[in-house]
Amino acid sequence: MNPSNKVVDILLVEDNPGDVRLTEEALRESGLKVNLRVVRDGLEALSALRGEELSVPPAHPDLILLDLNMPRMDGRELLGIIKTDDRLKRIPVVVLTTSAADQDVERAYELHANCYITKPVELDRFIDIVHSIKGFWLSVARLPDSSHP
Numbered sequence: 299m300n301p302s303n304k305v306v307d308i309l310l311v312e313d314n315p316g317d318v319r320l321t322e323e324a325l326r327e328s329g330l331k332v333n334l335r336v337v338r339d340g341l342e343a344l345s346a347l348r349g350e351e352l353s354v355p356p357a358h359p360d361l362i363l364l365d366l367n368m369p370r371m372d373g374r375e376l377l378g379i380i381k382t383d384d385r386l387k388r389i390p391v392v393v394l395t396t397s398a399a400d401q402d403v404e405r406a407y408e409l410h411a412n413c414y415i416t417k418p419v420e421l422d423r424f425i426d427i428v429h430s431i432k433g434f435w436l437s438v439a440r441l442p443d444s445s446h447p
Contacts, residue, residue: 340371
């Protein structure tokens, strides 16, 4: 369990501005101290995780929330890269996407996603999902120390 005073680093990989706003609001409502870094696609996420932007230190988040369907590099490709990179593979990745397709679920778990959640269309349900993610991944589950890649 994370102590309540610990700031949790989350990398949100999401190209839909509406879903970004909903996630930000749900996390704010949760009362959790969160440092949320948002990137719009897999290439931006990889750049952030590898520290390729000189003005910003490399991201080594406690948790990655990953959409699958994005431009340039989609979530499947990014997930495959993360889970085969020795420095990144221990970071829990929660796939949070609109796809309910069985082949997407199966492929995500083949690529070692830690969890797969289909985004609901209803606002209240979306907020409930984000609260559930916070409740389990950031309050119940014990995560590796993100300061030691």
